[in-house]
Amino acid sequence: MTDGYDVIGDIHGHAEVLERLLGQLGYRETDGAFRHPVRQAVFVGDLVDRGPGQRRVLEVVRSMVEAGTAQMTLGNHEFNAVAWATPRAGGGHCRVHSEKNRAQHAAFLEQVGEDSEDHRGWIDWFRTLPLWLDLGGLRVVHACWDPASMAVLGGPTLTEDMVTSEKGSDLYEAIEIVLKGPEIHLGGRCYLDKGGHERRNARFRWWDPDATNLANGAEIPSGSVACDGGPFGELPETPVPPDLPRAPDGPPVLYGHYWRRGGPSVDGPKSACLDWSVASGGPLVAYRWSGEDELTDENLVAVTAPVSRDDVRRL
Numbered sequence: 001m002t003d004g005y006d007v008i009g010d011i012h013g014h015a016e017v018l019e020r021l022l023g024q025l026g027y028r029e030t031d032g033a034f035r036h037p038v039r040q041a042v043f044v045g046d047l048v049d050r051g052p053g054q055r056r057v058l059e060v061v062r063s064m065v066e067a068g069t070a071q072m073t074l075g076n077h078e079f080n081a082v083a084w085a086t087p088r089a090g091g092g093h094c095r096v097h098s099e100k101n102r103a104q105h106a107a108f109l110e111q112v113g114e115d116s117e118d119h120r121g122w123i124d125w126f127r128t129l130p131l132w133l134d135l136g137g138l139r140v141v142h143a144c145w146d147p148a149s150m151a152v153l154g155g156p157t158l159t160e161d162m163v164t165s166e167k168g169s170d171l172y173e174a175i176e177i178v179l180k181g182p183e184i185h186l187g188g189r190c191y192l193d194k195g196g197h198e199r200r201n202a203r204f205r206w207w208d209p210d211a212t213n214l215a216n217g218a219e220i221p222s223g224s225v226a227c228d229g230g231p232f233g234e235l236p237e238t239p240v241p242p243d244l245p246r247a248p249d250g251p252p253v254l255y256g257h258y259w260r261r262g263g264p265s266v267d268g269p270k271s272a273c274l275d276w277s278v279a280s281g282g283p284l285v286a287y288r289w290s291g292e293d294e295l296t297d298e299n300l301v302a303v304t305a306p307v308s309r310d311d312v313r314r315l
């Protein structure tokens, strides 16, 4: 019996704030899982990496999924975890064990124990998670609801071909769009991301019907520096390619992934991002959906993580 869905954004190992959010939403831990008398939770993915409570977050969510009190879609961090742990025929792994990739995955690997039985158990569970959820009047995906990419993938079940797919293949690109979102080329411009890596592409604001050109369609983090060290400045109003993914017609779409700041608020009546950067001092956010065709800010619930010493240093 489900009167509605409580869709919860990216958690990234922040167990304490997750438990507080579940409590605030009226879920209680009984018989080994958090439960609500009449509602079901839905997780948009990215349970892992970064935070101090990797195991606890995984245990809370998995126990809910197994008890039937939650569903979950796969995030790019879970997909990357699977690819990291999957050997590639001919040597290496499906996700390259580079220093950069290891750093991004370090909290998970350290806390579950790399190559431990526990590690393999979580990877096996990630492999069972769907790539998206069509819940009737509501749709949930980690980064982008794109029917064209979903058609290439053939269905929401993660397959071995997807895990082993190589850059440039149709499968690889479709997984990228669904789990990481579409990107646009910056026409020769280059900026440094928060890890100091050079970026010649930017995330495209697929959810925004007003995103028509580079200037209003590219997501460049505020205060970004150009690769030559100067200020990044404005992008030109070059029109974006017409075949980029766009917010689809039909029921509302809820997604995560985008590290939004401030807020929270819905994009508009038909979409909302639920990732408000809990891993860097923002709130963990849920949308309480009860059948409405149009999303509203009033249905967002936010719980703020305590500010860590690392965050204070960054401020």
Ligand SMILES: [Mn+2]
Pocket: 010, 046, 075, 076, 077, 142, 179, 256, 257, 258
């Ligand atoms: Mn993500």
